[in-house]
Amino acid sequence: MWMARLGVAVIALLLHAAPALAQESGPSITDSTGGWVFRWINFAILVAILVYAFSKAAPKFRKNSEEIARQIAEGARAREAAEQLRREVRTKMAGIEAEVAVMREEAKRGEEAEAERIRALAKSEAEMIERAARAEIAAAERAARLELRATAARLAVQRAEALLREQLSASDESALFRNFVAEIERSAN
Amino acid sequence: MSGAIASRYAAALADAALDEGNPERVRGDLAAFVSAFDESPELRNVLETPAVSPELKRKVVDELAKRMNLVPAVRNFVFLLIDHNRTDMVREIRQAFHEALNERLGIADAEVTSARELSADERRELTEALERRTGKKIEARFQQDASLLGGAVVRVGSVVYDGSVREQLARLRVQLESA
Numbered sequence: 001m002w003m004a005r006l007g008v009a010v011i012a013l014l015l016h017a018a019p020a021l022a023q024e025s026g027p028s029i030t031d032s033t034g035g036w037v038f039r040w041i042n043f044a045i046l047v048a049i050l051v052y053a054f055s056k057a058a059p060k061f062r063k064n065s066e067e068i069a070r071q072i073a074e075g076a077r078a079r080e081a082a083e084q085l086r087r088e089v090r091t092k093m094a095g096i097e098a099e100v101a102v103m104r105e106e107a108k109r110g111e112e113a114e115a116e117r118i119r120a121l122a123k124s125e126a127e128m129i130e131r132a133a134r135a136e137i138a139a140a141e142r143a144a145r146l147e148l149r150a151t152a153a154r155l156a157v158q159r160a161e162a163l164l165r166e167q168l169s170a171s172d173e174s175a176l177f178r179n180f181v182a183e184i185e186r187s188a189n
Numbered sequence: 190m191s192g193a194i195a196s197r198y199a200a201a202l203a204d205a206a207l208d209e210g211n212p213e214r215v216r217g218d219l220a221a222f223v224s225a226f227d228e229s230p231e232l233r234n235v236l237e238t239p240a241v242s243p244e245l246k247r248k249v250v251d252e253l254a255k256r257m258n259l260v261p262a263v264r265n266f267v268f269l270l271i272d273h274n275r276t277d278m279v280r281e282i283r284q285a286f287h288e289a290l291n292e293r294l295g296i297a298d299a300e301v302t303s304a305r306e307l308s309a310d311e312r313r314e315l316t317e318a319l320e321r322r323t324g325k326k327i328e329a330r331f332q333q334d335a336s337l338l339g340g341a342v343v344r345v346g347s348v349v350y351d352g353s354v355r356e357q358l359a360r361l362r363v364q365l366e367s368a
Contacts, residue, residue, distance in 0.1 A: 146366075153365035157358050164338055164354060173305055176339045180352030181311075184318040184343075 192285075195278050198270070199285035203293055205262050212290055218263040223283045225253065236276040246271045297325040302334045303341040304353065319345060 206215035226232055235241050235249050247268055254264035270276045291297065299319055301307070307315070312331060319327045323345055334342075338354035 149368070150366050153362045156365060157362040160361070161338065161358055164358075168339055168354070170305075173339045174311075176352070176354065177303070177307070177311060177315075177341060180340050180350075181314050181318045183352060184315075184322050184350055187322060 191278060191281060194275070195281040195285045196289070198266075198275065198278070198282045199289045202262070202266050202282070202286050203289040205266070206290060207293060209260070209262050211260070212294065214260055215262050216287065216290055218257070218259045219266070219283055219286060221257055222253075222259060222263060222267065223279055225257065226279055236271065239274075243271050246276075291328075295325045297323050297327055297345050299327045299329040300344045301329050301331045301341060302337065302343075303331070304333070304335055304337040304339050306333055307331060307341070315341070315343070319343065 202215070202219070203212070206212040209215065226236070232249070232253070236246055250264065250267050250271065253259075254267075267276070267279075270279060270282075275282075297319075299316075301312075301315060312329070316327050316329050319329070327345070336355060338358070340353040340357075342353050342356070343350040
């Protein structure tokens with residue numbers, strides 16, 4: 001906007017100066033009193049235009065100046081912050097070797113502790129599995145013994161039953177019945 | 190629940206039968222009435238249908254009692270069942286009456302199962318032994334079961350006397366397994 005105003009002012013200046021420039025080549029009335037008055041009027045108009053133009057452009061110049069000053073101040077602050085950061089980094093970097101050493105030591109101890117914990121856990125689980133396996137084996141052994149005993153008993157009774165069916169005579173059955181009746185009699189007395 | 194109800198009716202009839210002095214006649218007449226009740230759908234229909242009035246049911250039972258020559262105790266007892274709408278329980282009551290009367294008369298039923306058919310002497314010996322054992326008169330029913338192998342099994346009420354060879358073999362098997 002201010003550029004457009006400045007352009008208008010320059011054009012007006014040229015328009016006012018044009019008659020004077022045109023008269024410079026030949027005899028003119030500019031050397032007369034009227035010419036001088038006319039020149040002074042032109043000069044005054046020119047000054048007024050210039051004053052007006054600069055008065056309009058001054059706030060912008062001030063604003064630019066303030067902006068530049070602010071940016072310079074911010075740059076200074078940023079530079080100061082960067083400087084501060086650089087000092088801190090240098091300080092930290094100075095102790096980083098020790099920190100790294102401490103961290104390495106801690107990591108090493110942690111790894112050793114974890115390895116020891118895993119070894120203990122694996123040992124415990126292995127012992128537990130071994131105990132369970134032993135118990136299972138013992139149970140299976142007991143079950144097998146019981147099964148074997150039951151099978152032997154079943155076969156023995158089956159054999160006895162077969163023998164009885166073959167060899168139990170009528171007199172034997174009568175004797176069995178008499179024993180049963182006698183047993184009832186005994187329980188009554 | 191129905192068992193308790195049947196027992197109460199049966200006990201009342203047993204007491205009445207003993208009061209009349211001829212309990213076995215009452216037992217027989219009640220059994221005859223229950224047989225007729227089981228064998229005749231028409232009689233069951235009349236006695237169990239609510240649509241038939243109690244008076245008509247009484248007339249039917251009275252006529253039946255005359256034809257079957259039932260003792261008054263049985264006829265009156267059936268009247269009582271009609272009045273109380275309990276004719277559907279007559280079979281259950283008959284069984285409970287049998288047990289109640291036996292209990293009052295000191296009679297016990299015995300189921301005897303033997304591997305072979307018992308002789309008359311063996312039956313008598315066993316019955317007498319059971320009477321001495323229980324202190325009651327024993328009415329025994331005999332049957333055979335060859336799977337017993339030998340000996341016999343006697344059930345008196347809820348008590349079982351097992352003298353069979355099959356039972357002895359079973360005990361032997363248990364002893365062998367636990368040895």
